[in-house]
Amino acid sequence: MSYQSHTLPSPRGAAEQAEDEILIAVRAVAPEIDEMIRAEPLPEGWLPGWDVAGVVLKAAPEGFSPQPGDRVVGVATGAEWGSYMTLPSEYAVVLPDHVSFEQAAALRVAVLTALRLVRGAGSVAGRRVLVTGAGRGIGRLLVELAAALGAEVTAVVRDAGEAAETARLGARQVVTADAVPGAFEGSFDVVYEAAAGDLIAAGRGLTADGATVFLYESFAPHGADIGFFRFFGGPEQAGLRHFVFRTATPEDRELAQLLDLLTTGELSLGRPAAALDRRISA
Numbered sequence: 001m002s003y004q005s006h007t008l009p010s011p012r013g014a015a016e017q018a019e020d021e022i023l024i025a026v027r028a029v030a031p032e033i034d035e036m037i038r039a040e041p042l043p044e045g046w047l048p049g050w051d052v053a054g055v056v057l058k059a060a061p062e063g064f065s066p067q068p069g070d071r072v073v074g075v076a077t078g079a080e081w082g083s084y085m086t087l088p089s090e091y092a093v094v095l096p097d098h099v100s101f102e103q104a105a106a107l108r109v110a111v112l113t114a115l116r117l118v119r120g121a122g123s124v125a126g127r128r129v130l131v132t133g134a135g136r137g138i139g140r141l142l143v144e145l146a147a148a149l150g151a152e153v154t155a156v157v158r159d160a161g162e163a164a165e166t167a168r169l170g171a172r173q174v175v176t177a178d179a180v181p182g183a184f185e186g187s188f189d190v191v192y193e194a195a196a197g198d199l200i201a202a203g204r205g206l207t208a209d210g211a212t213v214f215l216y217e218s219f220a221p222h223g224a225d226i227g228f229f230r231f232f233g234g235p236e237q238a239g240l241r242h243f244v245f246r247t248a249t250p251e252d253r254e255l256a257q258l259l260d261l262l263t264t265g266e267l268s269l270g271r272p273a274a275a276l277d278r279r280i281s282a
Helices: 100-122 137-148 160-168 198-202 253-263
Strands: 021-030 049-059 071-075 086-087 091-095 130-131 152-157 171-175 188-193 207-215 239-242
Touching: 021 071, 021 100, 049 100, 049 152, 071 100, 100 137, 100 207, 100 253, 130 137, 137 152, 137 188, 152 160, 160 171
Parallel strands: 130 152, 130 188, 152 171, 188 207, 207 239
Antiparallel strands: 021 049, 021 086, 049 071, 071 091
């Protein structure tokens, strides 16, 4: 794979700013894996990008919005890899002073995905949680959030080089991918499976009675054969869920909530966080 540098055009100009949109100067964007591996032909002038942080140049002509000079983070439907862009004001949140543009741009899809996955499992306090793909991206965040909420976390990482950092984020047990599934003791109440489904396909008896298994972030070149009796180890009543991230609605204040957790030190984006209160479980 090779990379080349190109000057990106501005996809939207100030003249096209809608009544409910702000115009920002882009300072940081966060590339998503699916944008990097797209195989289908793309239209001329297409620009990638969901997560963006920058400085407001023009406020929205109508309604409440961040003001010129405000540092903001937000999300749009694409084309954020430009020098300037417009986005609906309800999808922009003003940044605390100590949060960098780079941190903020990395928040949106990855952290909200992890947050919603943890919420989807209900209370994880005192429960056994298995996280695959734990050495990177969403998996790292799942380890941190679940551990801070009181879960007993077992993390699967690619190699030994990722083990120490993952343990520091709160995992009680860290195993490498080549050691599973034989390395596990007992079953799990919640399983977050990111790799390819191979662990679930091979992992007879991994799920406890009433467990929930989430499949997410799978970009493997092959699929796994998840047969019923290979997945469930006997009479367990467990649920298999496929998680897909959806853009927040204007009423969704999760991003502001996450910025608040960064401000208080309860979320670290890589450094061990203090125990979280129940705000993220609601």
